[in-house]
Amino acid sequence: MKRVFHLFFIERRNTMGQKIICIAVGWLIVGLVLFGAMGPADAQPNFAKVKEYRIERSIPPEAVACIECHKATNPGLFDDWARSRHANANITCLDCHLAQPGDTDVAKGHEKYYSRKDLPYGEPKYKVPIAAIVTPKDCSRCHPDEVIQYSKSKHANTIEIIWKLDPWLNKGMNSDNERKTGCFNCHGTVIGIDENGAVDPATWPNVGVGRLNIDGSKGSCTSCHTRHRFSVAEARMPEACDQCHLGPDHPQIEIYNESKHGTMYHAYKDEYNFNAAPGTWTPGTDYRAPTCAACHMSGSGKVMGTHDVTERLSWETQAPLTVRPQDFKPFPSGTDWTVEREKMKNVCRACHGDSWINDFYNGFDKTVEDYNEVYFKPAKAKFDKLYEKGLLDKTRFFDERLEVEFYELWHHEGRRARMGVMMMAPDYAWWHGFYECKLRFANFMEAANHLIETGQKAYVAKDFPNATGDTQKPPKIFDKK
Amino acid sequence: MKKYFIGASLVLFGFLIAFPLFSMTYYTMVRTSTPDFCALCHEIKPAVIAWRASTHVNNPQGFVADCMDCHLPAPHKTFDFFFAKTYHGAKDVVKHFLIEEYDRKKNRDAAYDAFDNAQCQKCHRNLLTMPDKRGAMLAHRSVIYARPGYEKKCVDCHYDLVHNESVSIMYKQYRRLPYQAKGLRKL
Numbered sequence: 001m002k003r004v005f006h007l008f009f010i011e012r013r014n015t016m017g018q019k020i021i022c023i024a025v026g027w028l029i030v031g032l033v034l035f036g037a038m039g040p041a042d043a044q045p046n047f048a049k050v051k052e053y054r055i056e057r058s059i060p061p062e063a064v065a066c067i068e069c070h071k072a073t074n075p076g077l078f079d080d081w082a083r084s085r086h087a088n089a090n091i092t093c094l095d096c097h098l099a100q101p102g103d104t105d106v107a108k109g110h111e112k113y114y115s116r117k118d119l120p121y122g123e124p125k126y127k128v129p130i131a132a133i134v135t136p137k138d139c140s141r142c143h144p145d146e147v148i149q150y151s152k153s154k155h156a157n158t159i160e161i162i163w164k165l166d167p168w169l170n171k172g173m174n175s176d177n178e179r180k181t182g183c184f185n186c187h188g189t190v191i192g193i194d195e196n197g198a199v200d201p202a203t204w205p206n207v208g209v210g211r212l213n214i215d216g217s218k219g220s221c222t223s224c225h226t227r228h229r230f231s232v233a234e235a236r237m238p239e240a241c242d243q244c245h246l247g248p249d250h251p252q253i254e255i256y257n258e259s260k261h262g263t264m265y266h267a268y269k270d271e272y273n274f275n276a277a278p279g280t281w282t283p284g285t286d287y288r289a290p291t292c293a294a295c296h297m298s299g300s301g302k303v304m305g306t307h308d309v310t311e312r313l314s315w316e317t318q319a320p321l322t323v324r325p326q327d328f329k330p331f332p333s334g335t336d337w338t339v340e341r342e343k344m345k346n347v348c349r350a351c352h353g354d355s356w357i358n359d360f361y362n363g364f365d366k367t368v369e370d371y372n373e374v375y376f377k378p379a380k381a382k383f384d385k386l387y388e389k390g391l392l393d394k395t396r397f398f399d400e401r402l403e404v405e406f407y408e409l410w411h412h413e414g415r416r417a418r419m420g421v422m423m424m425a426p427d428y429a430w431w432h433g434f435y436e437c438k439l440r441f442a443n444f445m446e447a448a449n450h451l452i453e454t455g456q457k458a459y460v461a462k463d464f465p466n467a468t469g470d471t472q473k474p475p476k477i478f479d480k481k
Numbered sequence: 482m483k484k485y486f487i488g489a490s491l492v493l494f495g496f497l498i499a500f501p502l503f504s505m506t507y508y509t510m511v512r513t514s515t516p517d518f519c520a521l522c523h524e525i526k527p528a529v530i531a532w533r534a535s536t537h538v539n540n541p542q543g544f545v546a547d548c549m550d551c552h553l554p555a556p557h558k559t560f561d562f563f564f565a566k567t568y569h570g571a572k573d574v575v576k577h578f579l580i581e582e583y584d585r586k587k588n589r590d591a592a593y594d595a596f597d598n599a600q601c602q603k604c605h606r607n608l609l610t611m612p613d614k615r616g617a618m619l620a621h622r623s624v625i626y627a628r629p630g631y632e633k634k635c636v637d638c639h640y641d642l643v644h645n646e647s648v649s650i651m652y653k654q655y656r657r658l659p660y661q662a663k664g665l666r667k668l
């Protein structure tokens with residue numbers, strides 16, 4: 001079309017020089033149009049730039065096959081690994097994912113890829129048994145001390161703890177899917193094998209911190225050191241913790257953000273040296289104000305680092321009645337709180353004098369005493385009395401309003417008050433904490449007294465939705481005991 | 482002169498008694514130190530059969546680690562070695578007549594508890610320089626230079642190595658994939 005237009009245009013002007021230029025321009029335009037039409041045939045790859053990885057070091061051919069194939073099929077996953085310290089140290093896919101033939105968790109679907117001619121290295125000679133799930137036991141092959149510490153923590157044992165305490169699970173008050181997408185996402189699943197011998201899709205994928213694995217080990221290191229980067233820097237940031245530690249029932253990240261520590265972290269995090277080698281991350285040098293990991297896990301001064309987050313605690317502020325960690329019935333810590341408090345005080349001493357530290361702990365201890373004596377114990381006594389008199393029905397939980405009220409008193413605002421004081425966030429200590437506790441307590445007592453005075457039974461919700469969850473405690477955990 | 486004669490006779494007499502005694506003891510030690518001797522007991526026979534199929538027998542170095550190499554204190558701890566060997570030998574004979582059934586799992590765990598790193602390290606000594614196994618280098622450091630309170634045994638991670646029921650003989654040189662420790666046993 002354009003060419004015809006140009007020829008017509010040329011004839012009218014009838015000048016030789018102009019004619020040549022116009023023909024040239026016409027061809028150029030035709031060329032550009034044709035070239036442009038060819039463009040879409042070269043489809044863009046999913047990733048504009050694929051991370052290069054030339055295999056220049058000794059790697060078993062089977063591992064080369066993993067790398068080359070996954071580089072093509074999951075470039076993001078490969079890219080993560082290629083930037084990791086594992087890749088730096090020549091630790092390949094096989095070092096963590098290799099299974100023994102006959103292991104129950106071998107990925108059965110994976111074998112077919114070794115006969116896919118369209119994939120790089122899709123040849124049977126590279127076939128090896130692979131397990132998709134990598135567990136702390138696998139990690140312990142190279143990092144045994146970290147796993148020993150972690151396996152003692154409340155993190156690794158959280159499924160046992162919630163099944164000992166939680167009415168949602170024990171009374172079946174939520175559905176299996178609400179648990180899978182909610183509770184178990186953080187707490188972890190009990191990995192099972194389905195009737196076809198494959199890993200049960202109801203239990204996997206899952207990277208919950210207390211996942212019970214097929215090999216018997218507990219937890220998942222990738223909860224905090226996400227796959228496939230496995231970064232120490234990432235786990236030192238509060239963002240690693242806030243994927244679970246947030247919300248109305250344990251707003252640790254909101255509390256931290258409000259605190260002076262969090263404020264300084266946000267202001268100065270660009271200057272933090274998150275990549276310091278393990279054991280060398282130093283307060284005042286590598287970071288200005290602490291992150292979650294800095295106080296609860298990292299080494300500081302003479303205090304040794306630990307992967308047991310329960311270690312430096314002197315109160316269980318998440319429990320209904322605040323107790324010392326060694327007296328926490330569902331999972332006694334086996335520590336001595338006086339020793340642990342001294343450890344935490346030593347962490348504080350990197351930046352604070354004793355007057356600050358002691359003032360803080362005095363306030364915290366007083367808060368715990370107030371919560372226990374003034375709020376929790378009287379409410380609990382009243383709550384027990386309602387059951388005793390048959391005014392509340394014990395068959396289910398949450399289907400009567402006072403059960404919800406009592407639950408929220410300790411599980412929501414009671415925790416916010418204690419944790420708010422514990423990590424120095426005044427708004428959580430008061431407005432989201434004790435202020436709410438006061439209102440909840442007064443309303444709860446008023447309604448409870450009314451029932452007791454009138455002898456009237458509480459209304460039981462007939463339409464409690466989706467209370468269909470399994471109430472059997474996981475046998476893999478509880479039958480052993 | 483007579484005095485010296487008596488002295489010399491006593492020394493000679495001592496030799497005549499001590500040498501056969503010593504030789505016999507030594508010979509007994511040698512005779513009772515072979516896997517074949519251990520396999521005389523039916524309780525132990527399966528363990529010896531499994532051991533013959535393991536890489537502790539079949540490897541390109543032609544090296545064979547016998548029962549005693551792993552299961553008794555290192556011979557340089559001479560007293561411990563002789564004492565432990567005699568004690569176990571005597572105990573096993575008594576137990577053979579006393580117990581009804583040999584609990585394989587219980588005894589396996591007891592064996593793991595009894596292992597001392599020195600027993601493995603008689604042979605496995607170069608544990609810190611393995612350029613193709615960085616993970617092992619890292620883990621071995623945490624055993625050889627253990628942080629106080631984190632002392633570990635070799636068998637905490639390396640287990641089910643030898644006494645596995647297997648239909649075929651394992652040859653170390655024909656292992657297609659690199660050997661990996663299995664991770665902490667008691668997790």
